[in-house]
Amino acid sequence: MNRRSFLKKGLTSLFVLLGIGSGGYLYAREIEPSLIEIRKEKIFSDKIARQFDNYTIIQFSDTHVGFHYSIDQLHELIHLINAQEPDMIVFTGDLVDNPNKFHDYGRLQEALSMLTAKDGKYWIYGNHDHGGYGTEIIRQCMDNSGFVLLQNSHTVIQREREKLILAGIDDGMLGKPDFEHTLRSVSENDFTILLAHEPDLADKAVHYTVDVQLSGHSHGGQIRLPFIGHVYTPLMAEKYVRGKFVLNPNFTLFVNSGIGTTRLPYRLFCQPEIHVYQLKSSR
Known part of the structure; x- marks a missing residue:
């Protein structure tokens, strides 16, 4: 653990200790995790x-159903x-927090099937x-819910x-991401959106025929402190944590803060969110 990680994890522990029995604890555990923000972005090209x-296009991510x-x-x-009446819905990973210990897939599929x-x-x-x-458990659940898997x-x-390309890369930590296979036959003239769970994969995606990358995984840090920012983010979400990043004039990354929580059931100064992207033609 490097010094930065040590300090951030220490601050997380300090926050939890100070928060017990206080209004801050109640807010971070019971209130802010339910305050879903609709973040609207226009994409010009x-x-x-x-x-x-x-x-x-609506993006939601990191529900972590089963963990609070x-x-x-x-x-x-x-x-x-559904109230946004999207043309397309994309989910960028981490549906259930612990898939082999979750036992209510019937209700989960019924709920996800309602998305249109x-x-x-x-x-x-x-x-x-x-x-x-x-x-395979999650794939079957999503198949039964009417979602199409984009795995490389x-x-x-x-x-x-005219056409729009939507691509999806396999998970960067436990999967086998293959950019070449994912983007085979995609022309540099095609407007291409890439779904990639881990945002730091952008440093690889930027070298391919990708215009926009949509990611999650980071939870936006989940706990953000004034003057410090995010306290902790997982591997492969350490460079790009939350929001919009323009890596070059032809490549933009959006990192969604997710819906659920993981590891700790708190959110502070980091509301859960969905992204509503509106494509705008510059022709």
Whole structure:
């Protein structure tokens, strides 16, 4: 553990100790985790055809159902997402916190099946989805819920003769990400969105035919302190933690702070969020 990690983990422990029995503890555990923010972003590009102008994509991530996040809470999230009337919904990994110990997949599938989008629902694996013998369990759950898995693959959304490419890379920690295979036959002229659970994969994705990367995994740090920022983030979410990053004029990364919590059931100055992306043609 380096000095930065040690200090951040120490501050986390300090926060928990100081918070016990106080209003701060109650807020961080019971209130802020339920305050879902709708974060709206416009994405401009001359590669976006006019047929996709105002096209809306909703991203949600890191629900971690089973760890202080219930299916009843998921129902509330689903109603919120459907109310946005998206053209497409994407989920960027970590559905259940501990897949092999979760036993309510029937209700979970029923809830996820309620999500609707004109051009479908897509998802990628996160490290928790592969962990705990969850790879096939989570895939079956998402298949039964009407989601399409993008695992080192891509799909084409067509509007007349114009197209939008949506690609998905396998999890960077427990999977086998393959950029070459994922983006095979994708032209540099195609506007391409990549789903990648770990945001730090952007340093590799930037060298491929990708315009926008959507990620999760970091939880935005989950606990953020004034003048310090995030207290702790997991491996492969250490460089890009939350928000928008323009790596070069042709590549933008968006990191979603997720919905649920993991390790510690707290959020402080780091609300859960969904992203609503609106594509804007610059042609």
